[in-house]
Amino acid sequence: PLWKIAEIESFNEIGIDFTVEMCAQTTGMRLDEVVNFWWEKYKWNSPSKEDIINSIEEKMIHLITKNGKLMPGVLNSLKLLNEVQIPIALASSSSMSLIKTTLNTLKIGNYFKIIHSAENEIAGKPHPAVFLSTASMMKLNPMNCLVLEDSKAGMLAGLNAKMRTIVIPEENSNPEWANQSFKILKSLNEFQLNLLN
Secondary structure, eight states, rough: OOOHHHHHHHHTTOOOOOHHHHHHHOOOOOOOOHHHHHHHOOOOOOSHHHEEEHHHHHHHHHHHHOOOOOHHHTOOOOHHHHHHTTEEEEEESHHHHHHHHHHHHHHHHHGGGGEEGGSSSSSSSSSSSSHHHHHHHHHOOOOGGGEEEEHHHHHHHHHHTTEEEEEOOOOOOOOOGGGGGGGGOOGGGGOOGGOOO
């Protein structure tokens, strides 16, 4: 939810009447790709795309630090996987600075064996690169990986990587695209180890 606030504020500041529905079109994409997507549509002259990227990122860091909180079931899912020694990775379209801010704020960084950002890949989600690289770092066959995602771009990246992909859509949403996934969960409170079998 904090992404939407930062995105809407940053685009409103340059005169684009940005909406929550517009945010949904690029959810899960890498920030530079999000800004490029909207630049192609609106072709603003100033500020630069780089300035907008920085604006959104600065707002996000502030919002995460001030308001970031764990979503339902996250901590229990991490603990459950940890107890049975199943390695967990974080493979995100977000920049490493945003990932670190989030992990530090939520105090969950220790649960992850690998933390990887798509900022170092040829493309962000829905391209599978970030997932494939992460699987390689973990020395795992992609087909033995389970992906938990909340966005269409993320789900497609997981499917494109040939990984079992579970979608936890945004609260109070029931997107049709999620039907392509292995399973849809209302929240991570529904996560169980048998989903790995």
